[in-house]
Amino acid sequence: xxxxxxxxxxxxxxxxxxxxxxxxxxxxxxxxxxxxxxxxxxxxxxxxxxxxxxxxxxxxxxxxxxxxxxxxxxxxxxxxxxxxxxxxxxxxxxxxxxxxxxxxxxxxxxxxxxxxxxxxxxxxxxxxxxxxxxxxxxxxxxxxxxxxxxxxxxxxxxxxxxxxxxxxxxxxxxxxxxxxxxxxxxxxxxxxxxxxxxxxxxxxxxxxxxxxxxxxxxxxxxxxxxxxxxxxxxxxxxxxxxxxxxxxxxxxxxxxxxxxxxxxxxxxxxxxxxxxxxxxxxxxxxxxxxxxxxxxxxxxxxxxxxxxxxxxxxxxxxxxxxxxxxxxxxxxxxxxxxxxxxxxxxxxxxxxxxxxxxxxxxxxxxxxxxxxxxxxxxxxxxxxxxxx
Amino acid sequence: xxxxxxxxxxxxxxxxxxxxxxxxxxxxxxxxxxxxxxxxxxxxxxxxxxxxxxxxxxxxxxxxxxxxxxxxxxxxxxxxxxxxxxxxxxxxxxxxxxxxxxxxxxxxxxxxxxxxxxxxxxxxxxxxxxxxxxxxxxxxxxxxxxxxxxxxxxxxxxxxxxxxxxxxxxxxxxxxxxxxxxxxxxxxxxxxxxxxxxxxxxxxxxxxxxxxxxxxxxxxxxxxxxxxxxxxxxxxxxxxxxxxxxxxxxxxxxxxxxxxxxxxxxxxxxxxxxxxxxxxxxxxxxxxxxxxxxxxxxxxxxxxxxxxxxxxxxxxxxxxxxxxxxxxxxxxxxxxxxxxxxxxxxxxxxxx
Numbered sequence: 001x002x003x004x005x006x007x008x009x010x011x012x013x014x015x016x017x018x019x020x021x022x023x024x025x026x027x028x029x030x031x032x033x034x035x036x037x038x039x040x041x042x043x044x045x046x047x048x049x050x051x052x053x054x055x056x057x058x059x060x061x062x063x064x065x066x067x068x069x070x071x072x073x074x075x076x077x078x079x080x081x082x083x084x085x086x087x088x089x090x091x092x093x094x095x096x097x098x099x100x101x102x103x104x105x106x107x108x109x110x111x112x113x114x115x116x117x118x119x120x121x122x123x124x125x126x127x128x129x130x131x132x133x134x135x136x137x138x139x140x141x142x143x144x145x146x147x148x149x150x151x152x153x154x155x156x157x158x159x160x161x162x163x164x165x166x167x168x169x170x171x172x173x174x175x176x177x178x179x180x181x182x183x184x185x186x187x188x189x190x191x192x193x194x195x196x197x198x199x200x201x202x203x204x205x206x207x208x209x210x211x212x213x214x215x216x217x218x219x220x221x222x223x224x225x226x227x228x229x230x231x232x233x234x235x236x237x238x239x240x241x242x243x244x245x246x247x248x249x250x251x252x253x254x255x256x257x258x259x260x261x262x263x264x265x266x267x268x269x270x271x272x273x274x275x276x277x278x279x280x281x282x283x284x285x286x287x288x289x290x291x292x293x294x295x296x297x298x299x300x301x302x303x304x305x306x307x308x309x310x311x312x313x314x315x316x317x318x319x320x321x322x323x324x325x326x327x328x329x330x331x332x333x334x335x336x337x338x339x340x341x342x343x344x345x346x347x348x349x350x351x352x353x354x355x356x357x358x359x360x361x362x363x364x365x366x367x368x369x370x371x372x373x374x375x376x377x378x379x380x381x382x383x384x385x386x387x388x
Numbered sequence: 389x390x391x392x393x394x395x396x397x398x399x400x401x402x403x404x405x406x407x408x409x410x411x412x413x414x415x416x417x418x419x420x421x422x423x424x425x426x427x428x429x430x431x432x433x434x435x436x437x438x439x440x441x442x443x444x445x446x447x448x449x450x451x452x453x454x455x456x457x458x459x460x461x462x463x464x465x466x467x468x469x470x471x472x473x474x475x476x477x478x479x480x481x482x483x484x485x486x487x488x489x490x491x492x493x494x495x496x497x498x499x500x501x502x503x504x505x506x507x508x509x510x511x512x513x514x515x516x517x518x519x520x521x522x523x524x525x526x527x528x529x530x531x532x533x534x535x536x537x538x539x540x541x542x543x544x545x546x547x548x549x550x551x552x553x554x555x556x557x558x559x560x561x562x563x564x565x566x567x568x569x570x571x572x573x574x575x576x577x578x579x580x581x582x583x584x585x586x587x588x589x590x591x592x593x594x595x596x597x598x599x600x601x602x603x604x605x606x607x608x609x610x611x612x613x614x615x616x617x618x619x620x621x622x623x624x625x626x627x628x629x630x631x632x633x634x635x636x637x638x639x640x641x642x643x644x645x646x647x648x649x650x651x652x653x654x655x656x657x658x659x660x661x662x663x664x665x666x667x668x669x670x671x672x673x674x675x676x677x678x679x680x681x682x683x684x685x686x687x688x689x690x691x692x693x694x695x696x697x698x699x700x701x702x703x704x705x706x707x708x709x710x711x712x713x714x715x716x717x718x719x720x721x722x723x724x725x726x727x728x729x730x731x732x733x734x735x736x737x738x739x740x
Contacts, residue, residue: 001457002390003651003738009389070389081735252734259733262725283718286725286732287666293737294644301391315637372626378636379629383609386624
């Protein structure tokens with residue numbers, strides 16, 4: 001056990017810190033759930049990529065830096081330390097990217113991954129359907145083979161930022177007679193294809209943060225299929241839970257929120273202490289964010305020694321999403337009657353960010369597999385309890 | 389940066405686990421519970437032959453020279469198997485105190501060598517604990533007086549036993565007279581020794597609590613997988629699954645906190661005490677959640693004397709406030725997090 005950073009790791013941290021301090025936008029970008037903000041974020045991603053910092057753990061030839069996961073943790077710490085912009089292309093980079101690395105042909109990798117790393121292509125996920133949410137095997141959208149194309153008909157929903165994105169990826173039923181997990185294929189579809197209609201869905205914050213995608217005889221080349229025909233379920237599920245559990249939400253994000261919460265509490269202490277439970281919640285926020293950080297370093301260390309991370313990744317999702325929600329709830333309690341306000345005037349600093357974060361935190365226990373589904377996974381695959 | 393254990397550390401842990409699995413089955417623990425002394429000299433002798441008592445004794449005194457990081461693993465095993473013995477008090481906390489005494493302190497080397505041989509039981513009377521564990525059986529007591537460390541033979545103290553709900557804990561009120569003959573460290577040196585001893589005691593207790601949490605989870609999983617109602621194992625119901633998944637999650641996130649605390653203590657890092665307190669709280673919470681959910685999913689059986697769950701629940705309840713109650717540890721967290729100049733936030737991890 002060695003809990004010190006090597007000189008090489010320290011040098012990497014210093015490099016990232018210097019670059020970020022020089023390059024992080026001075027003004028907050030507009031929300032990436034607006035077209036204007038989306039393009040601002042795309043430009044930022046481009047800048048990150050030019051410094052080879054957009055996907056540090058990807059191989060160099062695919063647009064990354066070839067770093068290990070410790071360097072990724074360091075990068076994330078520095079990134080959140082300076083409140084750099086949210087990562088607009090994460091659904092592609094973190095959900096599709098690793099799957100492409102594992103199942104893509106060389107040509108697919110060369111074609112898609114560098115453009116994903118640079119965010120020339122922005123990706124929206126196309127998993128859920130109106131009747132296939134937690135029960136994803138209930139997918140009904142069809143992709144019927146017609147020569148060297150698939151013809152897609154159906155509907156996807158909850159596709160984050162699909163209104164502005166360039167591509168979508170998801171599972172489609174390529175064998176119309178199949179049921180459940182069988183007969184699905186994993187397809188990559190350009191969102192400007194003829195026959196696609198995208199209808200925005202307003203989120204809690206009033207922004208058109210996600211969308212429905214309607215497919216009406218949309219033709220996609222067979223070369224856009226990831227993995228074998230009919231093997232889509234296997235392809236989608238095989239990508240280690242680790243990516244979903246850890247990469248999606250690095251510990252630095254929650255450490256930064258916990259730090260901001262401590263600062264908020266200290267600044268408003270006289271008011272806040274009228275509710276004695278608040279101080280405890282603030283201390284817990286620090287402790288749990290710290291625990292998530294420690295667990296991440298421990299997991300990364302074990303992986304470096306060859307350990308496989310399986311269902312325990314589901315504990316990550318539960319832990320960070322509940323932590324994030326609790327921290328934002330606590331901030332709302334500290335802010336009291338001011339917490340509901342959308343407009344705090346010019347001198348209010350970051351107060352409004354708490355409400356924004358509070359709204360987004362509501363989604364944490366729901367997206368990327370609801371926490372109920374995660375608990376089932378933990379119970380069945382980690383503890384070995386019988387299926388329902 | 390490598391936040392893992394070495395293969396040797398894991399191998400030693402696994403060997404200890406195999407040994408305890410056969411030598412400390414619940415039936416045997418129940419037999420030991422029923423004895424007057426509440427301790428098994430045979431078990432203690434076997435600990436010594438396994439090298440457990442030698443673990444952190446310096447190599448110069450015939451020990452293995454390991455430290456707190458190894459104890460983070462070992463303490464979990466002591467907890468998991470509900471060992472009815474204050475082994476960690478002798479082999480970790482007392483050893484730390486003795487090893488910290490000046491080299492020429494009379495008795496120091498002999499005591500350390502006897503710890504290795506398994507021929508001495510040392511009780512530690514730290515002022516945070518109102519009662520002293522295993523004082524009735526101790527050959528030697530290391531006692532606190534105004535910051536000083538005193539080494540007092542059992543014959544020179546008066547012990548009034550107090551019963552705990554956990555029958556494997558044997559506690560006593562110790563009355564004694566400090567003299568210059570019993571003093572082995574003055575207050576100037578003693579303060580630091582007692583502070584370390586406290587953190588070491590809390591670390592070992594945290595480790596035991598985490599082991600207990602895992603044991604209660606395992607017992608609960610076994611029970612709900614075989615217990616049938618409505619024609620199926622109750623473990624197939626989500627209402628049961630989700631309670632146990634929450635326990636598994638708390639355990640998953642307490643382990644690394646414990647390991648970091650051990651590393652901080654071993655390397656005398658600036659915030660080692662805060663890290664130890666964090667570990668004690670995280671492990672205690674995991675253990676109490678495991679007890680609460682464990683008894684719930686066991687139904688009425690969990691409330692009986694017959695089912696083994698009770699042995700581990702009681703230990704978890706009792707150890708919660710040993711070596712500092714939650715208020716104590718939370719205060720240390722509070723003073724750090726809300727103190728001036730605390731290095732919080734990302735970008736500063738592992739740097740102090």
